Amino acid sequence: MTSNTDGGTDRNAQLFERAQALIPGGVNSPVRAFRAVGGTPRFVQRAEGAYFWDANGKRHIDYIGSWGPMILGHGHPAVVEAVTQAARDGFSFGAPTEREVELAEAIVKLVPSIDMVRLVSSGTEAAMSAIRLARGATGRSKLIKFEGCYHGHADALLVKAGSGLATFGNPTSAGVPPEVVQHTLVLEYNHLEQLDAAFAAHGDDIACLMIEPIAGNMNFVRASVPFMQRCRELCSKHGALLVFDEVMTGFRVALGGAQAVYAKLIPGFEPDVTVMGKVIGGGMPLAAFGAKRAVMQQLAPLGGVYQAGTLSGNPVATACGLATLKEIARPGFYDGLAVQARALTSGLADAANAAGVPFCHDSEGGMFGFFLLSELPQNYATVMTTDGPRFNRFFHGMLDRGIYFAPALYEAGFVSAAHSTADIAATVAAAREVFASL
Numbered sequence: 001m002t003s004n005t006d007g008g009t010d011r012n013a014q015l016f017e018r019a020q021a022l023i024p025g026g027v028n029s030p031v032r033a034f035r036a037v038g039g040t041p042r043f044v045q046r047a048e049g050a051y052f053w054d055a056n057g058k059r060h061i062d063y064i065g066s067w068g069p070m071i072l073g074h075g076h077p078a079v080v081e082a083v084t085q086a087a088r089d090g091f092s093f094g095a096p097t098e099r100e101v102e103l104a105e106a107i108v109k110l111v112p113s114i115d116m117v118r119l120v121s122s123g124t125e126a127a128m129s130a131i132r133l134a135r136g137a138t139g140r141s142k143l144i145k146f147e148g149c150y151h152g153h154a155d156a157l158l159v160k161a162g163s164g165l166a167t168f169g170n171p172t173s174a175g176v177p178p179e180v181v182q183h184t185l186v187l188e189y190n191h192l193e194q195l196d197a198a199f200a201a202h203g204d205d206i207a208c209l210m211i212e213p214i215a216g217n218m219n220f221v222r223a224s225v226p227f228m229q230r231c232r233e234l235c236s237k238h239g240a241l242l243v244f245d246e247v248m249t250g251f252r253v254a255l256g257g258a259q260a261v262y263a264k265l266i267p268g269f270e271p272d273v274t275v276m277g278k279v280i281g282g283g284m285p286l287a288a289f290g291a292k293r294a295v296m297q298q299l300a301p302l303g304g305v306y307q308a309g310t311l312s313g314n315p316v317a318t319a320c321g322l323a324t325l326k327e328i329a330r331p332g333f334y335d336g337l338a339v340q341a342r343a344l345t346s347g348l349a350d351a352a353n354a355a356g357v358p359f360c361h362d363s364e365g366g367m368f369g370f371f372l373l374s375e376l377p378q379n380y381a382t383v384m385t386t387d388g389p390r391f392n393r394f395f396h397g398m399l400d401r402g403i404y405f406a407p408a409l410y411e412a413g414f415v416s417a418a419h420s421t422a423d424i425a426a427t428v429a430a431a432r433e434v435f436a437s438l
């Protein structure tokens with residue numbers, strides 16, 4: 001029997017052992033398994049506000065928030081009330097409901113590039129459907145994605161760069177036939193020349209360019225303004241659709257998502273298609289994709305692009321999403337989040353500097369990233385030059401002190417409206433000790 005620091009039984013370890021016998025790797029999504037950092041995953045018993053309690057009853061300050069959705073913190077009373085009410089009215093009908101209309105109205109109002117929206121159940125499903133829609137709408141097959149961007153696990157997106165400039169990709173997963181990714185071009189993020197070369201070679205065959213505008217699956221890397229501008233220009237010039245994967249950034253970096261951030265920097269900027277998830281469901285399985293009317297009308301039952309889902313627009317999930325959107329639409333909400341995210345990252349920077357550990361950081365709204373590097377990386381390859389073992393020691397040092405950051409150096413972090421100044425101060429104090437020990 002394993003023991004925890006209090007000398008009692010380590011229930012996290014016990015649960016992990018049971019789980020590993022029954023569930024591959026003991027988890028239902030790989031990054032939860034702590035493979036990158038080593039050690040035992042924390043099994044969550046319950047959560048409230050900025051905290052969760054693990055199976056040993058130990059409290060953690062949570063900077064993952066279900067990988068983004070819990071922007072209000074856990075168990076926000078208005079959201080719990082809305083979900084409880086909805087559950088009483090019925091879990092699922094397979095027929096339309098008023099809340100789906102209300103949620104669509106809310107999305108269209110908050111995101112000007114979207115005229116129509118379809119609700120689905122996961123970010124993977126939304127991204128996969130958006131690509132089918134782009135291919136159907138353009139009558140083309142090829143798509144562009146960027147190394148280090150994650151768009152869920154649809155076959156055509158599980159791909160890494162081939163050898164050489166602007167070549168078609170190789171599968172990153174067993175079980176994906178090479179033919180399935182032969183239409184996917186994988187380019188380096190923020191690399192203007194590669195982008196130009198790809199459009200010069202294949203421009204009129206490209207259905208869409210899919211991008212995380214602020215990439216949150218290689219820690220936190222922004223698309224530069226010139227790069228984003230060029231993505232927009234080249235897509236428009238060649239009749240390809242610019243697809244923003246805002247599953248992570250939507251309603252997270254700003255009320256209008258990352259596209260609102262870029263619209264401030266690039267006059268008139270809009271993507272053609274937007275993929276959303278995470279915050280939109282407030283912690284329930286809910287995601288969406290939307291675009292201008294002419295594109296969305298290509299979807300079944302109006303058009304020839306098939307897409308469907310038994311649980312799509314689920315009544316309990318839409319109640320959760322609607323209640324969440326209502327709270328985050330309050331004036332000043334994102335300013336408050338941004339202040340806390342910056343206080344956290346600059347506090348961590350001070351702690352790292354005091355210990356002579358290289359450190360740099362960035363944040364937008366309630367999403368942040370930090371690197372044990374002296375300069376902010378612009379692409380995946382540079383992110384991966386981070387000293388992995390050192391990051392892992394940092395991660396475990398913080399975890400021991402009840403601070404839960406992402407268990408991998410290539411993940412972004414999140415603050416919620418429930419994170420207090422005292423929580424941030426406690427985190428920075430812990431980081432001072434940990435950095436000094438690195």
Ligand SMILES: *Cc1c(COP(=O)(O)O)cnc(C)c1O
Pocket residue numbers: 121122123124125127150151152153212216217245246247248277278287
């Ligand atoms: C999380 C994420 C996805 C996948 O969403 P799931 O709900 O996990 O399927 C897709 N794109 C981005 C940018 C994400 O962060």
